[in-house]
Amino acid sequence: MGKPALTDLVQTSLPNDQVKSVVDEYASFHAGTVETRKTNYTKMVNDYYDLVTDFYEFGWGQSFHFAPRHKGEAFDASIARHEFFLASALQLKPGMKALDVGCGVGGPMRAIARFSGASIVGVNNNDYQIKRGTKQNQDAGLAQRCEFMKADFMKLPATNGGYDAVYAIEATCHAPDKVKLFTELFRVMKDGAHFAGYEWCLTDRYDGSNVEHRAIKKGIEEGDALPDIWYTQDVLDALTKAGFEIVESRDLAPESDPETPWYLPLSGRWSVTGFKHTQAGRWLTNKLVRVLETTKIAPKGSTAVSTFLNHGANALVLGGETGIFTPMFYFHVRKPAARKA
Ligand SMILES: C[S@@+](CC[C@H](N)C(=O)[O-])C[C@H]1O[C@@H](n2cnc3c(N)ncnc32)[C@H](O)[C@@H]1O
Numbered sequence: 001m002g003k004p005a006l007t008d009l010v011q012t013s014l015p016n017d018q019v020k021s022v023v024d025e026y027a028s029f030h031a032g033t034v035e036t037r038k039t040n041y042t043k044m045v046n047d048y049y050d051l052v053t054d055f056y057e058f059g060w061g062q063s064f065h066f067a068p069r070h071k072g073e074a075f076d077a078s079i080a081r082h083e084f085f086l087a088s089a090l091q092l093k094p095g096m097k098a099l100d101v102g103c104g105v106g107g108p109m110r111a112i113a114r115f116s117g118a119s120i121v122g123v124n125n126n127d128y129q130i131k132r133g134t135k136q137n138q139d140a141g142l143a144q145r146c147e148f149m150k151a152d153f154m155k156l157p158a159t160n161g162g163y164d165a166v167y168a169i170e171a172t173c174h175a176p177d178k179v180k181l182f183t184e185l186f187r188v189m190k191d192g193a194h195f196a197g198y199e200w201c202l203t204d205r206y207d208g209s210n211v212e213h214r215a216i217k218k219g220i221e222e223g224d225a226l227p228d229i230w231y232t233q234d235v236l237d238a239l240t241k242a243g244f245e246i247v248e249s250r251d252l253a254p255e256s257d258p259e260t261p262w263y264l265p266l267s268g269r270w271s272v273t274g275f276k277h278t279q280a281g282r283w284l285t286n287k288l289v290r291v292l293e294t295t296k297i298a299p300k301g302s303t304a305v306s307t308f309l310n311h312g313a314n315a316l317v318l319g320g321e322t323g324i325f326t327p328m329f330y331f332h333v334r335k336p337a338a339r340k341a
Pocket of ligand 1: 045049062063064065101102103104105106107108123124125126129151152153154168169170171174175
């Protein structure tokens with residue numbers, strides 16, 4: 001199973017006659033309130049990933065996240081370094097069993113398994129991504145150490161205290177209740193085990209009374225299936241409430257070279273290798289998808305998917321440029337060690 005071609009976009013994830021109705025349902029959740037999105041989070045998130053997974057793989061690759069980037073560093077190298085950073089923080093090594101929370105098609109899971117030698121269970125609630133990722137694990141020769149668990153991360157079908165470590169890359173932002181999610185992850189971890197992740201957050205520069213800031217936040221929520229976006233401190237408070245001890249936390253966005261911010265791949269700058277995810281590349285993809293839809297090669301609704309992804313991408317760039325938003329608030333926490341009797 002290779003990368004999807006342009007003509008595959010949205011055709012493989014859903015039957016053609018369902019695409020338009022799923023797009024409409026997804027839009028209806030964002031016409032409602034935060035509560036509407038929290039109540040319908042399973043449908044909203046699954047609709048979204050059914051619609052966009054092929055676009056993500058086509059435009060971005062098998063790892064669905066951003067990364068801070070240094071001068072002269074290639075996009076793929078920055079993505080891998082961001083993954084290995086978490087593996088190092090957790091000190092993953094052969095013999096350990098880690099949980100990857102909201103694992104996408106498993107790009108980070110495979111990279112981290114190779115890097116660390118650990119075994120990894122990736123939890124995901126999206127059938128289509130699991131189907132693609134399972135084949136990719138086999139193709140990579142990693143099926144022995146990388147497996148998918150089809151489940152809602154809010155209620156894991158896992159026993160207490162089974163995991164040596166947990167990580168989450170840009171996935172807990174979809175949770176309807178972060179304290180509940182972190183409490184659930186705490187439950188499945190061994191005493192003394194560590195949890196690290198990257199969370200999508202508002203920074204202290206976000207001002208809820210500023211109309212432009214609110215529009216950017218809404219654009220990111222709509223473009224990326226989020227119920228809401230929290231301040232960094234609220235995420236730390238939720239981790240503490242769940243019982244974790246904070247080891248370390250900081251926003252990694254300022255660690256990019258000023259010339260290569262995390263949102264650069266989505267912005268207007270020309271890049272031959274990354275052309276598909278630049279503004280021009282996304283505009284061209286959108287026009288080509290429209291031609292495919294008009295000629296009935298792509299199903300009705302395909303252009304709407306490409307369009308709302310473009311709006312989301314533009315909001316992310318604005319969030320990055322204004323500094324009111326980060327997709328890489330890094331946290332590293334620990335479940336307290338068991339007390340000796
Ligand atoms: C932005 S993607 C990140 C994927 C992956 N961590 C990566 O970096 O490639 C978010 C992922 O979280 C998963 N997800 C969202 N809500 C979930 C839930 N309630 N239970 C399980 N997985 C969920 C989505 O299906 C998707 O795979």
